[in-house]
Amino acid sequence: MATAFWSVNVIQxxxxxxxxxxxxxxxxxxxxxxxxxxxxxxxxxxFGFSETLRKSSPISAIxxxxxxxxxxxxxxxxxxxxxxxxxxxxxxxxxxxxxxEDMCAQMYYRGKMxxxxxxxxxxxxVSTGFIKLxxxxxxxxxxxxxxxxxxxxxxxxxxxxxxxxxxxTGCCRGQGGSMHMFSKEHNVLGGFAxxxxxxxxxxxxxxxxxxxxxxxxxxxxxxVTLAFFGDGTCNNGQFYECLNMAALWKLPIVFVxxxxxxxxxxxxxxxxxDPEIWKKGPAFGMPGVHVDGMDVxxxxxxxxxxxxxxxxxxxxxxxxxxxxxxxGHSLADPDELRDPAEKAHYAAxxxxxxxxxxxxxxxxxxxxxxxxxxxxxxxxxxxxVEFADESxxxxxxxxxxxxxADPKGFGIGPDGxxxxxxxxxxxxxxxx
Amino acid sequence: MAATFQGLGAAAxxxxxxxxxxxxxxxxxxxxxxxxxxxxxxxxxERIVSGSNLPPRRAQQLVSKAVATKADAAxxxxxxxxxxxxxxxxxxxxxxxxxMDRDPQVCVMGEDVGHYGGSYKVTKGLADKFGDLRVxxxxxxxxxxxxxxxxxxxTGLRPVVEGMxxxxxxxxxxxxxxxxxxxxxxxxxxxxxxxVIRGPGGVGRQLGAEHSQRLESYFQSIPGIQMVAxxxxxxxxxLMKAAIRSENPVILFEHVLLYNLKxxxxxxxxxxxxxxxxxxxxxxxxxxxxxxxxxxxxMQAAKTLVNKGYDPEVIDIRSLKPFDLYTIGNSVxxxxxxxxxxxxxxxxxxxxxxxxxxxxxxHDYLDAPIMCLSSQDVPTPYxxxxxxxxxxxxxxxxxAVEQLCQ
Numbered sequence: 001m002a003t004a005f006w007s008v009n010v011i012q013x014x015x016x017x018x019x020x021x022x023x024x025x026x027x028x029x030x031x032x033x034x035x036x037x038x039x040x041x042x043x044x045x046x047f048g049f050s051e052t053l054r055k056s057s058p059i060s061a062i063x064x065x066x067x068x069x070x071x072x073x074x075x076x077x078x079x080x081x082x083x084x085x086x087x088x089x090x091x092x093x094x095x096x097x098x099x100x101e102d103m104c105a106q107m108y109y110r111g112k113m114x115x116x117x118x119x120x121x122x123x124x125x126v127s128t129g130f131i132k133l134x135x136x137x138x139x140x141x142x143x144x145x146x147x148x149x150x151x152x153x154x155x156x157x158x159x160x161x162x163x164x165x166x167x168x169t170g171c172c173r174g175q176g177g178s179m180h181m182f183s184k185e186h187n188v189l190g191g192f193a194x195x196x197x198x199x200x201x202x203x204x205x206x207x208x209x210x211x212x213x214x215x216x217x218x219x220x221x222x223x224v225t226l227a228f229f230g231d232g233t234c235n236n237g238q239f240y241e242c243l244n245m246a247a248l249w250k251l252p253i254v255f256v257x258x259x260x261x262x263x264x265x266x267x268x269x270x271x272x273x274d275p276e277i278w279k280k281g282p283a284f285g286m287p288g289v290h291v292d293g294m295d296v297x298x299x300x301x302x303x304x305x306x307x308x309x310x311x312x313x314x315x316x317x318x319x320x321x322x323x324x325x326x327x328g329h330s331l332a333d334p335d336e337l338r339d340p341a342e343k344a345h346y347a348a349x350x351x352x353x354x355x356x357x358x359x360x361x362x363x364x365x366x367x368x369x370x371x372x373x374x375x376x377x378x379x380x381x382x383x384x385v386e387f388a389d390e391s392x393x394x395x396x397x398x399x400x401x402x403x404x405a406d407p408k409g410f411g412i413g414p415d416g417x418x419x420x421x422x423x424x425x426x427x428x429x430x431x432x
Numbered sequence: 433m434a435a436t437f438q439g440l441g442a443a444a445x446x447x448x449x450x451x452x453x454x455x456x457x458x459x460x461x462x463x464x465x466x467x468x469x470x471x472x473x474x475x476x477x478e479r480i481v482s483g484s485n486l487p488p489r490r491a492q493q494l495v496s497k498a499v500a501t502k503a504d505a506a507x508x509x510x511x512x513x514x515x516x517x518x519x520x521x522x523x524x525x526x527x528x529x530x531x532m533d534r535d536p537q538v539c540v541m542g543e544d545v546g547h548y549g550g551s552y553k554v555t556k557g558l559a560d561k562f563g564d565l566r567v568x569x570x571x572x573x574x575x576x577x578x579x580x581x582x583x584x585x586x587t588g589l590r591p592v593v594e595g596m597x598x599x600x601x602x603x604x605x606x607x608x609x610x611x612x613x614x615x616x617x618x619x620x621x622x623x624x625x626x627x628v629i630r631g632p633g634g635v636g637r638q639l640g641a642e643h644s645q646r647l648e649s650y651f652q653s654i655p656g657i658q659m660v661a662x663x664x665x666x667x668x669x670x671l672m673k674a675a676i677r678s679e680n681p682v683i684l685f686e687h688v689l690l691y692n693l694k695x696x697x698x699x700x701x702x703x704x705x706x707x708x709x710x711x712x713x714x715x716x717x718x719x720x721x722x723x724x725x726x727x728x729x730x731m732q733a734a735k736t737l738v739n740k741g742y743d744p745e746v747i748d749i750r751s752l753k754p755f756d757l758y759t760i761g762n763s764v765x766x767x768x769x770x771x772x773x774x775x776x777x778x779x780x781x782x783x784x785x786x787x788x789x790x791x792x793x794x795h796d797y798l799d800a801p802i803m804c805l806s807s808q809d810v811p812t813p814y815x816x817x818x819x820x821x822x823x824x825x826x827x828x829x830x831x832a833v834e835q836l837c838q
Contacts, residue, residue: 139587173620182619189586190619197606200576204583211589215565216536238606241576248571402617405624405679409658411707411754414761414793418707419754 081297084364087355088373090296093132094124094352095377097148100157101327103381104147104164108331112389113164117178120148122294122326125351126258127152129299130226133307139187139225141202144179145258145325146191149228154186161384167391174394175402195229196236199255202227203242206253206316213313224310225253232263234277240284243318247285250315254306255281257320258293264329265337281318293321294349297358324349400425515698521691523665524554527672528592530701532562535590538676541568541581542594551596552632552691578604578629582611585627590676598633598685599645612681613656628675630684634725634775635823637689641811644819648685648752649781659752660706661685661724665695667750670704678706685752687725709756715745718769718833721760721786723749726773726824733829742833752782755789764790768799769836773824778806800836805829 082090101119108117120127123145131140131152142149150160155171163170164178172182172191180191189205192198205225212221233239234257246253257277261268269275281288287309291302299321306317324346328335359365404410407420419425518526532538540555546569549556559567570577574595581591595601601608608629616624635644648659658680662668668686675682712727713734722730727748734744745763749755764770770790772783783804790802805824812822 141583171620172618172622175620176618180618182615182622184619184622189583189623190615192610194606194610197579197610200579200607201583201586201611203576204580204585205587206583207580208584208587208589211539211565211584215539215563238576238579241571241573242580244571245573245576245580402621403656404658405616405621405626408707409656409678409680409754411751412756412758414757416758 093128097124118145118330123323125296126321130303139205141189141198142228146181150181155183157384158387161388165388169391195233196238199242206251222311231259231268243284246316252310255318260325278320288318293323515696517696520665520693523669527669531676538590539566574603579607585625586623592628595631598631613654632686632688634687644812649776659683673703674706709759710748712746715743717743719763719767722773733826764794770802772804
């Protein structure tokens, strides 16, 4: 469904056919050979670059890496996209995500957690594909669907489960909850309840990285930030404002759109004038890439390129991952609007089974190894539930802690002392 | 030497026009003891805030910092008075520049702060000195660049975000309310957000309704932020520095009409306390609480009141959130009558909160109901006459005092 201006080759984009959502053509073959990465040739000046944009001829350029890969894969059939260790690591991470989310659902229906809980089933390839390529100092910013992002980044399952149960041992001491997962140690900057409000925060983290490099002269600072958000967010002003600023200042950030087609009950096609989100990148001067988000290996390839770009200081990338959530928007969502045929179609493309199939077919690992990983993850998740169950609830004194980094912000009381110096203040018996 | 000070002090007790009285020096902020080099003799008796009825801890700081005089050296130099004179926006700039020199992580973000020098010239010259990255000209996207400032603060920088006009920060309300105030709490204390959000607000000279907004009332409920309002060059510089050094997110309210106030401020470095109120004029009959521009309307009314035989105590509350209940309380206990004069709207304004706080805490000390003079609940009209009637004028203050003191 290319328009007159853009006649760029990209993988077949079945979702642009508006009439029927159900008649989805199967996407390209599992291996990522048909993926083209579009980006601006680095040698052009700004002026030349904007000229290119206005031309109506296709400006797609294929990344050198991909050219090489294509040639390699054409010549030798034994070059694989992943090694055994990486494959098992990726598999383990995706199974952890899936298993954890299933356990969350169980716990929710047993009354152990409350409120809004948004599960990530089906989208694991995106989280694992991107986050497993990051270093510890790189930052991740997410939305309310953030359990698996936190887990992939390295936050222990125990801490995430405790946080969901609202216990003091949670990663945010029970004060954040499902939608606000933070970890300073692992550089998870949240966890935001309103869509779009995390994107500027991610832009700020990327700005700090650039600032450290250029203003503070820490020459080796190449921290990258990933901002994850959904298709609904791509109609929000903050998204566009940040695309502009990130491209303007060449911030080391990757904008990852998890396009799962639905914003609660609003279909992406019903709410967006041009549903192809990747196209919005070049409008701001950054590459826009579309990738099959149900295939972790393809996501990983694109992620490598995008993160590499950011690390080299070449600026941001917009990556649209076509993915799907197997469950409803949240555990309170009856999920009646979505067509069962659509759900079945994507269930057949489950990223975990697909990766397993690929690895077995290419003799990277045996069934037994996968079973061992499954068992290990089961134990980890069950242990996290036990830990969370046994952890204490927050005490009254925790209510007023952490409101201010400097608690003098509570002010000077009538007796002339700072309120926070009153021992009864944090016991919860002082009147605020 | 002490005698000279004494004489000066007595004569210059009333400061109506914002000119600086060197004997009204403020105490160094507790947290900045290592930096402040206070070298004036500190007068205890004159300052109610720093007076003898202080709890021991403050007095201790006083004594330890009182060093023998600079006055001798000053009189020997060519300047007739110590310190240097400047306008309020220059004081803000000085504070900002000193902090940027001191800590390379302090950076400025805002519209036209860099090459243009700031629409009110607060950041003039800073981009040349510190570069385009440290004084960042942003596109017109308040929500996004305020959020960017918050993200930068979470990851280690200390940004100062400028709203070209406070009213524009309404566009950043999502970020200020949800992220700025809350993230320290929802992250369980893991991330701190040492951001300063500043800008000029208030009713100006016929700027129209949307450029004349007072956002302090809208922001005051947000948990986790502190709000301060500056009113003189002296406290502008001090509060700017304190806000930047604070680990909490601070919103610094400036006023469009006060940028050209001139005052003599000390040469030495000083940082004020964010949570303290300022005693402008000690008195006996009535406590008048005010902040920002209304301070000057109050002082003008005070002249008339003094001529009529009243002795008003004027306190510039400065800290809009949290309130300095100690200074206010001491004053209420002394005078038993309170008048609040503010530029906020009547409904849900700072005055409303202050009235509630005083009633809750000091009800027994009041001889009359608290009176609150605020702006009319009206979008500020363009016409000059109408605009004058929306804000509180000195004549109304005089009438109110007379009414309360009957």
